[in-house]
Amino acid sequence: MSEKNLPLGHGEMLELAYELATPFYLYDEKAIVEGARQFKRLFSWAPGFKNYYAVKACPNPVILKLLGQEGFGADCSSLPELLLSKASGIVGEQIMFTSNDTPAEEFKAAYEMGAIINLDDITHIDTLEEAISAVPSTICFRYNPGPERTGNAIIGNPVEAKYGVTSSQIIDCYKIMKEKGVKHFGLHTMVASNELDGSYIVETARMLFELCVRIQKEAGVRIEFIDMGGGIGIPYRPEQEGMDLAEVSRRMKDLYDQIIVPASLDPLKIVFECGRMITGPHGYLVSKVLHVSHKYKDYVGLDASMANLMRPALYGAYHHITVLGKDASKSDHRYDVTGSLCENNDKFAIDRALPEIQKGDFLVIHDAGAHGHSMGFNYNAKLRSAEYLLKRDGSVVMIRRAQTYDDYVSTLRFDGALVEV
Numbered sequence: 001m002s003e004k005n006l007p008l009g010h011g012e013m014l015e016l017a018y019e020l021a022t023p024f025y026l027y028d029e030k031a032i033v034e035g036a037r038q039f040k041r042l043f044s045w046a047p048g049f050k051n052y053y054a055v056k057a058c059p060n061p062v063i064l065k066l067l068g069q070e071g072f073g074a075d076c077s078s079l080p081e082l083l084l085s086k087a088s089g090i091v092g093e094q095i096m097f098t099s100n101d102t103p104a105e106e107f108k109a110a111y112e113m114g115a116i117i118n119l120d121d122i123t124h125i126d127t128l129e130e131a132i133s134a135v136p137s138t139i140c141f142r143y144n145p146g147p148e149r150t151g152n153a154i155i156g157n158p159v160e161a162k163y164g165v166t167s168s169q170i171i172d173c174y175k176i177m178k179e180k181g182v183k184h185f186g187l188h189t190m191v192a193s194n195e196l197d198g199s200y201i202v203e204t205a206r207m208l209f210e211l212c213v214r215i216q217k218e219a220g221v222r223i224e225f226i227d228m229g230g231g232i233g234i235p236y237r238p239e240q241e242g243m244d245l246a247e248v249s250r251r252m253k254d255l256y257d258q259i260i261v262p263a264s265l266d267p268l269k270i271v272f273e274c275g276r277m278i279t280g281p282h283g284y285l286v287s288k289v290l291h292v293s294h295k296y297k298d299y300v301g302l303d304a305s306m307a308n309l310m311r312p313a314l315y316g317a318y319h320h321i322t323v324l325g326k327d328a329s330k331s332d333h334r335y336d337v338t339g340s341l342c343e344n345n346d347k348f349a350i351d352r353a354l355p356e357i358q359k360g361d362f363l364v365i366h367d368a369g370a371h372g373h374s375m376g377f378n379y380n381a382k383l384r385s386a387e388y389l390l391k392r393d394g395s396v397v398m399i400r401r402a403q404t405y406d407d408y409v410s411t412l413r414f415d416g417a418l419v420e421v
């Protein structure tokens with residue numbers, strides 16, 4: 001069981017909801033910082049432990065800066081993400097550039113910023129060299145284990161994944177880069193998303209540890225860090241358990257002692273690129289009920305839509321919903337909770353048991369702090385919502401204003417302002 005708490009009492013949340021224009025996102029600074037510290041504490045045995053927070057999960061400089069102050073780096077996959085990290089004070093090797101299908105100018109920008117470049121493909125060796133006319137001192141490769149790991153049902157199928165260098169290419173990748181004069185090497189993989197089974201993470205560590213030994217033997221290259229990627233899941237459903245990270249850490253240490261130490265590869269730095277587990281549980285989407293209607297089913301229509309949070313519509317993802325002020329009421333009604341897009345899949349929940357809801361009620365959608373606002377879009381000319389941070393001192397500050405009509409049309413050229421092409 002995972003408890004679905006609010007960062008403030010129902011009364012205080014209601015006051016905020018009345019005061020601020022809904023819909024809006026609220027992030028809980030204290031909980032984000034405590035989670036980040038706990039992650040570091042649990043892996044304090046691991047040499048050079050660091051989490052490069054995946055910027056795409058919540059690309060807001062206030063959040064990035066907060067994590068930077070906790071010693072986190074940033075995992076970027078585009079030029080704007082690189083620039084946002086820099087603007088948040090996360091620079092140089094504190095940035096991991098893990099991209100795929102990468103434009104040459106982004107390799108160039110990452111190199112010039114001193115970011116660690118993580119290559120997704122063997123052909124990117126040449127693309128990178130053409131782009132930067134130099135050889136970086138550090139390079140990392142993303143590994144795709146392919147059929148080697150299809151035996152495990154929880155993995156999905158790496159053979160179908162567009163990412164990474166294959167098992168038969170990986171040795172050549174390091175040999176080529178060593179030849180070119182690269183001095184420091186990393187090894188990356190990311191083969192899961194939103195995983196709750198810790199043994200999967202442990203097996204990924206085993207795979208990378210063993211691969212470090214193979215790379216040492218076959219390419220004569222010593223890997224200095226492994227990057228475990230992101231993918232640690234969060235319990236979106238109250239009946240789910242979060243991953244037991246303490247256990248994962250213990251089992252990874254055992255493997256480190258069994259595989260890395262005897263191979264004389266200690267110290268080997270261990271890093272992650274987790275986004276979801278860091279901010280996911282600590283972000284809330286607050287929305288107002290505009291309509292309650294009874295058709296062939298009962299519907300609760302919100303002022304938020306999948307343009308604000310698309311995970312339920314995109315993946316059928318569960319997000320827990322709390323009706324503010326009705327914590328003592330029984331969940332004896334069943335609703336589809338919808339947004340206003342002209343798309344029937346614009347639903348936050350289907351057949352959800354909730355207390356009886358009236359027009360004007362406020363709903364809080366939980367676990368929206370990662371891949372929430374950042375996945376937003378403008379379909380139906382829906383405008384993106386504001387983001388607020390609940391600070392440790394209890395104050396609430398706006399960290400992104402809501403989009404306006406002027407913002408929305410600012411890239412258009414009309415009324416005499418037509419651009420000649």
Ligand SMILES: *Cc1c(COP(=O)(O)O)cnc(C)c1O
Binds near residue numbers: 277
């Ligand atoms: C998305 C992504 C992450 C973050 O994943 P989470 O599930 O948010 O932890 C990290 N690294 C890469 C390369 C990614 O694509």
